[in-house]
Amino acid sequence: MIHQVTELRCRTLWTGSGEPLEGAAVRISQGKITEIVPCGPSDGFHFQFGMPAFFDGHCHLTWMILKKISLDLSQACSREEFLDLVSMAAKEVPHGSILRGESWDESLWNTPVLPTLAELDRATGGVPVFLCRTCGHKGMVNSAMLNLITVHSSEVDRENGFLLERMVINFTRYFPPEPEQVRNALASVVSDIYSMGITGCCTIEKPEHIDLIMEASPDLDISFVVQTRPPWLSGSYRGSSMIKLFLDGSFGAGTAALDLKSGEHLLFTDQELFDALAVCFNQGLTPVIHAIGGAALEQIDRVTGRVFEAAGGGFPVRIEHGEDLLRVWPGHFDPEYHSFSMQPNFVERWQRQGGMYDRLLGACHSSFLNPFRSILSAGFSLCFGSDSMPAGPLYGLKGAWRHRNPAESLSVEDALRLYSIEAARMSECMALSSPLEPGRPADMVFLSGNPFKCIDGLQVVSTFRGGREVFGSGG
Template sequence: MPTPSLVVVDGMVRTQAPDRTAEAVAFHKGRVLAVGATEEIDALAGPETHRLDAEGRVVLPGFVDCHTHAARLGEMRFRQDMSNAPGKDEALQVLNARAQKTPGDGWVIGWNWDETAWSGEGPITPEDLDGVSPHHKVLARRVCGHRIVVNQAALDALDLDRSTPGIETDEDGNITGRLSEDAAVQAWEACAPAHETCVKGLKLETRRLAEMGITSVADTAGRREIRLLTQAAQEGWMLQRSGLYVKDDLLEHLEGLAMGPLSGPWCSLLGVKIYVDGSIGARTAALREPYADEDTRGELLHAPEEIADVASRAADLGLQLKAHAIGDRAIDAVLDGLEQADVDPALRPRMEHVEMLHDDQLDRMRELGVTAVMQPNFVGNWQRPGGLYEQALGEERARRMNPFRSVLDADVPLAFSSDGMPYGPLYGIACAVDHPNPDEALTVPEAIRSYTRNAAYALGDEHARGVLQEGALGDAVVLDEDPRQAAAIDEIDVHATVVGGQRIV
């Protein structure tokens, strides 16, 4: 047997392979060489082998965050994070301070604000941003990414086409500065930073993800994201393996190249992403019944026939469909579209978020082979008493949101991810275990599996990722505490992260 480059010994190795635990694991040429007892693995080591003594700590496969926006982390690093503002006044003060440091009439861009974390002050308005600075172009992006607010100076600079979906107008037909969905995307892209800035930021942020034990990510990718992540893979500085799901408006380019799945050790093309609705926070998630606090059922961005067209065309290239669907009406539309397209379940179509699931939909998902890619962090963010879900949907519907246990009981594959709101698998696992609706809570092992092997299943790679077994990719995380016993799972420190058989943290 070859000599390993690294051995991790004297641990509690929870391999995520059925009925298999161990004490140690050996790595060679980027993959798992052997799993077994410490004495057996130590015997494989040679003079050049690095030895990591876990000292009884838990060893897991590296966390697989299968729905991220990692490519955007670089640019976000150079924009104003508003997530720590305790109220709207403080959020506006942060932007004002940024404006004071911004020369001329340049852009002042804030992101990650969430009015549901404030004390009834309501969302940021265009008038609020006019008050921040009447001269600078000020833009504030809500945490969900589906709502952007701009001041008049920014609105003038953007010169938006009135026909763009998501532009709000007042009773006189004037554009208000509140933008959602397509209009929000257009505004965000219009003030994108230079590519070199994104590279610089992502080089810093990739280490932060590694420090959380994240070894694989999967991004929705437009042109900028494709350029950035493929460059990272070619130059070898990205510390996570990246899977790309290109936006549906790029599908015709893939068809022109007859380009199907592309698999590489650090960057792979996996599928096509389509947005079918918006978000609860922006009141654009498409619901069967109106919101509790607004007379709207949200926005259905694509009819079933359009979803079927994208699904069929992706399937013709051998690519997965990745459909964003939060509200129950959007979930219905995706299921209708998949039935019309008659997509082979072997392609493992994915539905993202699926926060408002019903039993009848779960039955259809199982029959169609759909994987539920959910974000347990949303439970901690918005499903607590008095939170966003309760405000927007009322108590009864809020209680039924994010039904993790129901998904598993229906034999629908359940994969966890963060959507970057915020990153942190251990936070997500803690939220899934401490679900405010006990009937929908998971056990610690179930939650861990959803963030490892099940998440790898969503990427079509469960035999190589999310599992520590011979021949699998050499990605692992060592935790300072056992999640099964820790008083606070989200406060557990990552002791070490291994990617490709090398310790990087």
């Protein structure tokens, strides 16, 4: 049987390893690469630059869905504009329903002062509202919403109208959206992902959401990190071997564990973390640990050492974010067992001079966050993802290429590798973890220009998934 062969000719092709190739054609049949051959200008180039498709090593598909079906507050530039948007949306909410808003970020407002509970009550007219901060670790609620929340927790601030940490993360468990609404929004989310040049992702999800995502997005290459907390780890986890543990919150929500002496804002005691890691070891699971502040990272260093000793040896521990790592570096972190998944978009969005991190932590402390180069130079595995804040590798990569601290900047090649084949490898999606070569799935992204020559103004012009264009002129 003769199979159709597709040829994609690139002015420049980076296979994911070594120097870019000038003038190269990728031949594809039955969804896989069959060969890569030279080509020249006389053949006509389809694309300026091609490379392995991006892989988002840390995202939240359900959260991206919720953003689709919620009021978008990301464009608010002030408290007044924020309240106007919420007030207008509240007028359209059917009786008995909840207004959910997403992605507000007061650090980008003209004056970063949040509304009071009384102001939010006046704006919403008795409609229950839940408004989630862009970090996902803090939410604003009005009195009508507080009346519906029966949980008694220190993470519910009834005086000021805020939810923190687990109350935000688990909000959909108490007030779930309609499944059909979620299913319909997922198709749009997948289209957005393809438009960013991404064909695979590692998504952090609650167990109850995994089946729906698998059913509704069969074309994406997805690995799952199951988000849970002891007592847990019973029953099927749909083949996932990764378990998410939150040790602290975020800088923007004021819940990152920064104080090395007090350990304020740590969500686990040392013994709780020890027990959780021991369960992971005994069940052959990889703990994926959210740790932003220095105290949380120091706790990982301290407790994993104890667990490794008790287990008679180390096992894989994947650390998410690790922004404040240099305050406890190098400690006893071991490149054989510890790996890091980080978000360069945090650098681009909040770590720039005069940005939110400067205001919250001071310029000196801020400049030493997100030490990408230090981690790579010490021999640790490192990959990139977005945490869906926002998704989009080309936005995030600017933070890696032009880090606030030049000593922590990465080369173009390293940054592209960490946001593609290395992210796939660390997320256990092995089919996309190798450079472009015969036999590999033809998952590729094509850019408007060559990032090895200029990193400004780049755009995704086409995305191929298994040899089929899913975004672009024919996607």
